[in-house]
Structures are given as structure tokens and as C-alpha cells.
Amino acid sequence: METTYWREANDQAYVLNNNVHIWLIRYDQSESILAESGIILSKEEKERASRFHFEIDHRRYSVTRSLLKKILGKILSKPALKIKFTFNKYGKPELVQQSEKIFFNVSHSGNLGLIAISDIAQIGVDVEKYREEMITGDIAKRFFSDLEVTEFLSLNENEKLQGFFNCWTRKEAFIKAVGKGLSIPLNTFDVSLIPGSQTELRDVRYKNETADGWHLSDIKVDSGYAAAFIIKAKTFSVNYWYTC
Numbered sequence: 001m002e003t004t005y006w007r008e009a010n011d012q013a014y015v016l017n018n019n020v021h022i023w024l025i026r027y028d029q030s031e032s033i034l035a036e037s038g039i040i041l042s043k044e045e046k047e048r049a050s051r052f053h054f055e056i057d058h059r060r061y062s063v064t065r066s067l068l069k070k071i072l073g074k075i076l077s078k079p080a081l082k083i084k085f086t087f088n089k090y091g092k093p094e095l096v097q098q099s100e101k102i103f104f105n106v107s108h109s110g111n112l113g114l115i116a117i118s119d120i121a122q123i124g125v126d127v128e129k130y131r132e133e134m135i136t137g138d139i140a141k142r143f144f145s146d147l148e149v150t151e152f153l154s155l156n157e158n159e160k161l162q163g164f165f166n167c168w169t170r171k172e173a174f175i176k177a178v179g180k181g182l183s184i185p186l187n188t189f190d191v192s193l194i195p196g197s198q199t200e201l202r203d204v205r206y207k208n209e210t211a212d213g214w215h216l217s218d219i220k221v222d223s224g225y226a227a228a229f230i231i232k233a234k235t236f237s238v239n240y241w242y243t244c
């Protein structure tokens with residue numbers, strides 16, 4: 001990971017103004033925010049956290065939601081515990097009664113979490129920890145489009161792990177930006193996946209949506225992970241910030 005890529009947060013991290021801000025979470029360094037979550041999370045959020053069977057899932061949810069509320073609170077000059085969400089019918093959280101436009105999305109996998117925030121347009125983000133057992137032709141055929149399957153199967157064995165998770169995170173980021181979850185058939189759009197080739201949304205065949213106007217980009221995270229974000233905008237700045 002490049003050391004200049006992720007930076008310690010400064011005042012600029014809370015100014016939207018045509019910026020995309022990507023925040024990195026490391027759950028093994030999240031003790032203090034986990035402790036604070038007791039005063040940041042609502043009763044419903046605490047109930048949800050308590051329903052997770054595994055401690056790591058509890059931690060990922062509580063830490064991510066608390067940091068999201070803290071960051072949005074700083075942007076909106078409100079206490080974190082006053083930040084409230086509503087959910088679309090596919091479960092995508094949005095801010096309640098917000099006059100200013102703020103778009104955000106979160107993702108968590110393994111030890112890493114990402115929060116993406118912008119004032120430009122809907123944004124989707126995804127991070128995935130590599131799992132060797134996933135990279136089979138059968139799984140690719142189940143989740144990828146025909147073009148993506150062909151490209152995946154053409155990869156050398158040593159490119160398959162990265163190629164598979166390039167595809168997975170880029171597709172997941174797109175469905176999360178649109179916000180309709182898996183009701184968007186995964187074979188109705190194509191992303192690039194070959195390691196080293198350009199990162200792009202190539203074609204969309206879902207309803208009236210097209211690939212025009214979308215910007216898809218990888219996010220450089222720890223080795224052993226892939227990550228991507230997508231936004232329907234062309235001109236903006238991207239900033240990468242450490243959280244904890």
C-alpha cells in the first residue's frame with residue numbers, strides 16, 4: 001500500500017464540495033471507537049449489534065456505523081448521535097430529512113472497512129478479503145456475466161485470485177451505488193477484471209441504465225484484499241483518509 005495514498009484526516013476531510021472522501025477502517029485498531037459506540041448508536045442500532053452471533057460481526061457493524069455517524073455529524077455540524085437513517089426497500093441506508101445532498105455507502109470484510117461519502121451522486125463501495133475457495137469456474141458462472149466468465153477463465157492460475165475479486169468488488173460497488181441489491185441481475189452488466197487492465201464499467205443492460213457517466217475505480221488497500229468504488233460523475237477529486 002502506498003504511504004502517501006491514505007492520509008491522517010484534517011479539516012478538508014469534512015468538506016464535500018465536489019469531493020469523494022474514502023475512509024479506511026482497521027477493526028484491529030478500533031478499541032476506542034468501539035468503546036464510544038455505546039453513546040453514539042441508537043437503541044435500534046445497539047439491538048441490531050447485539051443480534052450478531054460472532055464478536056467480529058458485532059465489532060464491524062458497531063465500529064462502522066459509529067464512525068459513519070461521527071463523520072456525517074462533523075460534515076453537518078451535528079452530534080453523531082443525532083444522525084438518523086432511513087432505509088430504501090432494498091436496505092440501503094440514507095440520511096433522514098436532509099436538505100443538503102449527501103451520498104454515502106459502507107463496506108466491511110475481514111479486518112478492513114470502507115466508508116465512501118460525497119455530495120455529487122449516488123456512490124457504491126465494496127471491499128473483499130480474498131478467499132481462495134471462491135475462485136472456481138462454477139462460482140464465477142453463478143455471479144458473473146458471460147463476458148466476465150470468459151475473461152476470468154482465460155486468466156493464468158496466478159492471476160485468478162485478483163481477477164476474481166476485481167470482478168466481485170467492482171460489481172458489488174455498482175449494485176450498491178444503484179441501491180437495489182441483488183434485484184439487479186448480475187449478468188445485466190459487465191465490468192473489467194483482468195489484473196493490470198483499465199478499471200471500467202463496460203456495459204449495462206439493466207432497464208434504462210447505461211454505462212455512460214459512471215466512474216469506477218479500484219481502491220488500494222492491504223494486500224490480500226480488493227476494493228472498489230463507483231460514482232455516477234466524471235469530474236471530482238478523491239481523498240483517502242485513515243479513521244482509526
Ligand SMILES: CC(C)(COP(=O)(O)OP(=O)(O)OC[C@H]1O[C@@H](n2cnc3c(N)ncnc32)[C@H](O)[C@@H]1OP(=O)(O)O)[C@@H](O)C(=O)NCCC(=O)NCCS
Nearest residue numbers: 061090091092106107108126143168171172176179180181
Ligand atoms: C446488501 C448487500 C449490499 C450486501 O453486501 P455485502 O458485500 O454482503 O456487504 P458489505 O459489507 O459490502 O455492505 C454492507 C453495507 O451495505 C449497506 N447496504 C445494505 N443494503 C444496501 C443496498 N441495497 N444498497 C447499497 N448498500 C446497502 C449497509 O450500510 C451495509 O452495512 P451495515 O449493515 O453495517 O450498515 C448486497 O449487495 C448483497 O446482498 N450482496 C450479496 C453478495 C453477492 O452475491 N455479491 C455478488 C457480487 S458479484
